[in-house]
Amino acid sequence: MKTMRAQVLTEPYHFELKEVPIPEISDDEVLIKIKYCGICGSDWGSYTGKYAEEVACIPLTTGHEFFGTIEKLGANSLGLKIGDRVAADICKPCGICYHCRIGEPLLCSDFKQIGIHLDGGFAEYVKVPWKNVYLVPDEVSDEKAAFIEPLTACLNASKKMDCKIARSVVVIGAGLGIIHAALAKARGAVPVIVIDANPDRLAMAKEMVADYTINIKEVDPVEEVMRLTDGVGADYVLEAVGNSKTYEQAFKMVRKGGKVEAFGICADDDFATIAPVQFVLEEKKVSGSCAGIGYDWADAIQLLKYNRVDPTPLISMIVPLEELEQALNEIRENPKLIKVLVSPEVKERVVLYR
Structure with a gap:
């Protein structure tokens, strides 16, 4: 054997x-x-x-x-x-x-x-x-x-989020979040904002793709997103950390009528507190994406082949x-x-x- x-x-x-x-x-x-x-x-x-x-x-x-x-x-x-x-x-x-x-x-x-x-x-x-x-x-x-596999997961989330051209996108997390930000930029998002606590990762995000970066150790991320969006809030917020607190921040920084894309996986016993009234009176939306599948592989390979994402x-x-x-x-x-x-x-x- x-x-x-x-x-x-x-x-x-x-x-x-x-x-x-x-x-x-x-x-x-x-x-x-x-x-x-x-x-x-x-x-x-x-x-x-x-x-x-x-x-x-x-x-x-x-x-x-x-x-x-x-x-x-x-x-x-x-x-x-x-x-x-x-x-x-x-x-x-x-x-x-x-x-x-x-x-x-x-x-x-x-x-x-x-x-x-x-x-x-x-x-x-x-x-x-x-x-x-x-x-x-x-x-x-x-x-x-x-x-290819992690890019397929990001692609599936990008498709679910369905960012429109010239709309703002915030990505919480500057690991794989940098790839999420790159896909948002490829869709024509402006500005693209990346949030993290790691200055080295934020520097890389800024060099590769981000219009703005926010270090949570230096400023309140919700307040800074509101400032950068003229008090409106972000059109789309993608959580790529997997933590209840950052999910709570995502719902606070997304604009009325905006959308939160849930990507980061929390532990089974990690729960976020979110006001349901926001879904009604402010018409906020949320969708989830857990992985890539099927045609996402072909799409990811095309993006890499033509260097749209590096x-x-x-x-x-x-x-x-x-x-x-x-x-x-x-x-x-x-x-x-x-x-x-x-x-x-x-x-x-x-x-x-x-």
Whole structure:
């Protein structure tokens, strides 16, 4: 039996590097050799046991932001060949429940995602349905390709928010929030405002995309948004932190008739206090977006191919697979780290942040 190295989450706060069997694929699956797998904020949630649904899946090889090459093809695979550079839609809805049948697969009653509920990319290999595979063109570097999955999540949120041209957008959170801001700018939003407490991340947001940045340690973010919007409030506010307090701020800074896009995932027991009267008398709106799915992958690849979105400056470090747990903790401690890529192929870390 052939084996591979994999980081297995055996219990909250404990990854164990193991030799496990290389996944056996069915006729409808392909085996992908992992080049990079990015660390997502939700990986910290899985690691710490923040999400009860994911704790129920332990032991598990997590990691859902993966990119690699096809190692093995199932007999029914079409349009693919060994060695192709690929990314994969990580979503596996059941296809037969009420939500799937009415075109809402992200709300599937038995929703599963590779690397979140099923073994994922913090390993040397991962198996996926061949129909979930998307070819990555040569114009997209390996490093950019590792951003395809997080870009799909941002794209889905952008589509749900549906920002109109020349309208103001506030993004709370300057991690993946910088990508949200870039998509808002691509839609013609003005001004684009990014809020965070980290001066290094705010400086990057300003350099890459933001018209204004707000440091919550220096000013009240609600008051500053009102000042920058001439007392009206923002047309759209996207929360990309996952904290009840920042959600409360989002509802305070959005204008009458404006919209809050909920993206950041809070813990199961984290609740925000919001005045329902605002939904009535001020006609404020809210929508949620949990992930990218399906065509979002093709759209994300197009944006990267034509450099409409360039996530490269967000890559802070590349680490060997063996250093996953260490890197997870470093992200929480080192304010300069934004996106860390894990690779089974590298032997020592590469530090890229300034």
